[in-house]
Amino acid sequence: xxxxxxxxxxxxxxxxxxxxxxxxxxxxxxxxxxxxxxxxxxxxxxxxxxxxxxxxxxxxxxxxxxxxxxxxxxxxxxxxxxxxxxxxxxxxxxxxxxxxxxxxxxxxxxxxxxxxxxxxxxxxxxxxxxxxxxxxxxxxxxxxxxxxxxxxxxxxxxxxxxxxxxxxxxxxxxxxxxxxxxxxxxxxxxxxxxxxxxxxxxxxxxxxxxxxxxxxxxxxxxxxxxxxxxxx
DNA sequence: ACTGCGTGGCGTATTACATCA
DNA sequence: CGTGATGTAATACGCCACGCA
Numbered sequence: 001x002x003x004x005x006x007x008x009x010x011x012x013x014x015x016x017x018x019x020x021x022x023x024x025x026x027x028x029x030x031x032x033x034x035x036x037x038x039x040x041x042x043x044x045x046x047x048x049x050x051x052x053x054x055x056x057x058x059x060x061x062x063x064x065x066x067x068x069x070x071x072x073x074x075x076x077x078x079x080x081x082x083x084x085x086x087x088x089x090x091x092x093x094x095x096x097x098x099x100x101x102x103x104x105x106x107x108x109x110x111x112x113x114x115x116x117x118x119x120x121x122x123x124x125x126x127x128x129x130x131x132x133x134x135x136x137x138x139x140x141x142x143x144x145x146x147x148x149x150x151x152x153x154x155x156x157x158x159x160x161x162x163x164x165x166x167x168x169x170x171x172x173x174x175x176x177x178x179x180x181x182x183x184x185x186x187x188x189x190x191x192x193x194x195x196x197x198x199x200x201x202x203x204x205x206x207x208x209x210x211x212x213x214x215x216x217x218x219x220x221x222x223x224x225x226x227x228x229x230x231x232x
Numbered sequence: 233a234c235t236g237c238g239t240g241g242c243g244t245a246t247t248a249c250a251t252c253a
Numbered sequence: 254c255g256t257g258a259t260g261t262a263a264t265a266c267g268c269c270a271c272g273c274a
Contacts, residue, residue: 071249071262091242113263116242121261123243 074114078104082111086118 074082085092085100092100092115094108101108 073250073262094240110262112241114261116244117261117263119242120244 072106072110078106082114082118086115090119090122091115 081104082100089096092111097108097111100106101111104111
């Protein structure tokens with residue numbers, strides 16, 4: 001079960017900046033007026049039903065200091081517009097923020113907070129997906145490791161009665177069946193008793209998709225260098 | 233050119249509240 | 254109806270970049 005990296009990056013929303021055409025130009029005085037609104041003050045024109053008081057009937061300063069914390073539930077339309085805006089860009093410049101706030105009948109601060117939280121959620125989701133992906137990778141590698149271990153055991157079991165084989169390098173006698181591993185490419189090479197026959201297994205060959213996916217996804221420098229030295 | 237300061241934006245952790253099973 | 258889990262708006266705080274004197 002290979003998870004392609006695209007499935008993760010697909011979470012990344014496009015960051016193209018087509019320009020915020022809907023942003024009107026504000027007179028500076030108007031912008032200031034919006035900016036100076038109190039965070040917990042009801043924006044003019046906002047639907048009263050969208051504001052929920054936190055069980056404190058007193059909307060003014062509470063006795064323990066600080067105003068009662070109200071929590072706004074964004075309407076579906078507001079959420080939809082914010083999401084749409086977030087798809088276009090993950091951050092807003094002040095003008096875009098103002099425009100969006102005006103459009104949504106929210107305070108700029110609320111729009112800003114929404115984008116902050118949205119970015120955080122997005123990142124969290126991506127992290128979770130990556131975590132899931134790495135878990136699967138780990139499972140796949142574990143399974144692969146198990147298989148290779150079994151293979152090694154099997155090959156070791158084949159090692160019966162060692163007739164002498166002359167090493168081509170050192171010209172010295174070698175056991176007929178030996179397992180060697182190339183340090184650079186980690187190919188496991190067995191020289192069996194049937195002279196000249198070799199069996200080679202590489203991790204990359206075992207699960208090509210996984211290896212390719214991993215190296216591209218996680219960077220996996222070790223894997224990449226391993227594959228590049230496949231000429232060995 | 234360097235430095236200190238104020239400001240604004242952002243990321244992150246946390247809190248507080250609403251909603252639902 | 255009370256309660257715990259979950260989602261999310263809002264807050265707090267620290268860091269960084271930038272402009273300015």
